[in-house]
Amino acid sequence: xxxxxxxxxxxxxxxxxxxxxxxxxxxxxxxxxxxxxxxxxxxxxxxxxxxxxxxxxxxxxxxxxxxxxxxxxxxxxxxxxxxxxxxxxxxxxxxxxxxxxxxxxxxxxxxxxxxxxxxxxxxxxxxxxxxxxxxxxxxxxxxxxxxxxxxxxxxxx
Numbered sequence: 001x002x003x004x005x006x007x008x009x010x011x012x013x014x015x016x017x018x019x020x021x022x023x024x025x026x027x028x029x030x031x032x033x034x035x036x037x038x039x040x041x042x043x044x045x046x047x048x049x050x051x052x053x054x055x056x057x058x059x060x061x062x063x064x065x066x067x068x069x070x071x072x073x074x075x076x077x078x079x080x081x082x083x084x085x086x087x088x089x090x091x092x093x094x095x096x097x098x099x100x101x102x103x104x105x106x107x108x109x110x111x112x113x114x115x116x117x118x119x120x121x122x123x124x125x126x127x128x129x130x131x132x133x134x135x136x137x138x139x140x141x142x143x144x145x146x147x148x149x150x151x152x153x154x155x156x157x
């Protein structure tokens with residue numbers, strides 16, 4: 001049997017074409033089996049991909065949860081900073097009130113010293129409140145920059 005000659009192929013085709021009717025269902029059965037095996041094998045190959053996608057989805061979900069937690073912490077810090085800023089504004093208003101308060105003309109030295117002490121105490125409270133707000137802002141800026149820098153460094157390497 002020479003597979004390279006056209007006459008041989010024509011003779012073989014005649015044998016298949018004139019074969020009994022039982023050959024048709026056999027060919028259909030073989031085609032169905034080959035199709036099923038191909039489908040099963042492809043499913044096994046892509047099963048790993050599906051597992052990988054599921055793992056990626058879980059990883060993204062965990063990352064989103066982590067980011068939501070970070071956002072909640074930052075919102076809480078922002079609320080705390082707003083409260084500290086309100087304290088600073090109150091201290092500022094107190095100092096401004098102390099400065100703007102009219103002084104009566106006849107003042108004794110004790111009254112003048114009491115006013116100075118009151119003003120100094122208000123300035124000390126203002127300074128303390130200002131430092132607290134400054135520390136809160138600087139701390140939040142450092143906390144905000146640190147994770148972003150670490151993430152960028154990890155992505156670069």
